Amino acid sequence: GGIQEEICEEVLGVLQRSPLRPSQAVWCELPSRVLLVLTSQRGVQMYEADGSTMVFWHALDVPEQPAAHSVFARGIAAAGGRFICVGTSFGAVLVFDIPPKGTNVTLSEVLEQHRDPITDIAAEQGRDGAGDLVTADDSGTLCLWSSGEEFTLLGKIPGCGSSCSSVVLWNGTVAAGYGNGQIRLWEAGSGRIRAQVSAHARWIYALDLAPLTGKLLSGAEDSFVHVWKLSRNPDTDDIEIQHCHAECVTDTQVCGARFCDPAGDTFAVTGYDLSEILCYGPA
């Protein structure tokens, strides 16, 4: 329609001012639809799952004169079966309310608990009262939320000197990867640390979780990809983690790693200067 064309032209005008370099692309699965969400220095764009139509875009407040600190959106997750949450370099988390179909996306809420740029956001199916969203930032601070008409902050885990570059949430356990190569497991409810892993020798870029098995995938600049297994000890209720498998992608700084199936039997890896996607699976 006319309005859409107008919007598109406006967007193109904005984009032409500086190259749109998408920093993240995530398929957000909601009960009624799947949207492809892109973040960049300009803001947030949402597309239909096949990338054919832009459904919505939200421009960040970019100052006219370049400021000392970059402005960008980073961190994307679908939450509560209804929302898409996107982080910003200001530390604010934008909560968008997504209609079952159409383009009438609205900014429902802005969560302002972080003081540093958001790095990553993760969500899982909410269990009553339990947190279903975790947000992470450059100081390593983690916030746990309960999604809804109004999001509720359930807890805050202070950072300890290293950026939390990636985070996943599974059965009330937060798995966080840090710039110093550590993986930490936190109990979402209490905010207590349950495990500490000296996992990588360099910055961890990616964490992914296979929900059917609790397998955790970590990829870092040290060229390694590790597969771990999270579990709960039935007697003590302690959270446990064990190392399952390591792959070394020779001479490559791993930038992305994702499971390709919900059981975590296969995974895909990307790296800096690598024009291929490497897929790993059982022999």
Place this chain on the structure above:
Amino acid sequence: MNDIITTMFNKKFMDELFKPQDLYSKKALRTVYDRLAHASIMRLNQASMDKLYDLMTMAFKYQVLLCPRPRDILLVTFNHLDAIKDFISDSPGILNQVDETFRRLIETYNCLSDGEFQLIRQTLLIFFQDMHIRVSIFLKDKVQNSNGRFVLPISGPVPWGTEVPGLIRMFNHKGVEVRRTEFTTAGNYVTPQREGSFELYGDRVLKLGTNMYSVTRPVETHMSGSSKNLASQAKENIAPNPLAKEELNFLARLLGGLDIQKPTGGETGFRLNLFTTDEEEEYAGVLHGLGLGRLWGALEAKAGPEQL
């Protein structure tokens, strides 16, 4: 060379560089580079400029890529400045300019977080993406593969602030450690000895960003018996290397029949006052300023008075 360094560290130029701004485009950077290289009366032809530019970008890409921590790109920068200060150690005026810039860097960047440094590093790496020009000295030192990609060692000291991978600690709901396990990988990492200095003067510890071509250059070796390797590396530097010679033939063509003698004076820095014309001296000056100065030391050992 003083001309080039004076221009590079000119206050107005620095003011411009320190303004918050997006990364230069490739075209813009190349223009700045060309202008700087021609800040003296020296003129290089297009092919030579291209070659030097490629060398510079690949060297810098290597340094940024291999930084153990994101904030180590600042230590690399300090290594660059330390080397530049060494070249102009007898020119207090220019030295002051460089020190001013040094202080400005410290003031602006020392306080940035890891995340902010990683963002800077990622921006730089995107700029260098898909560049795989082979550099003979990198090929020879086995830091670059024949396909142009850099070797990423999986051994050696971990970055300051990182633990050697392998340990898993688990805690109960009271926060008490209840279990400890270990895992092993192909990597062979060790604890670092100390952190590099971010002060105006100090041991940077990190070797990235130091003069690539110094005869006794400290090369990052992550193999066991590294001191043994260092000695053999130093020896190898002086031995003739046909690849390096080929790559530098264009320099020889520029300078024509060159009578290389030992440098005068007792400076540890490298000085050639033996050219027959000012122009030729400036060519050498540019190479020197680009960190290629000691290359001539290596060539000098074997070249003698013959044409290169």
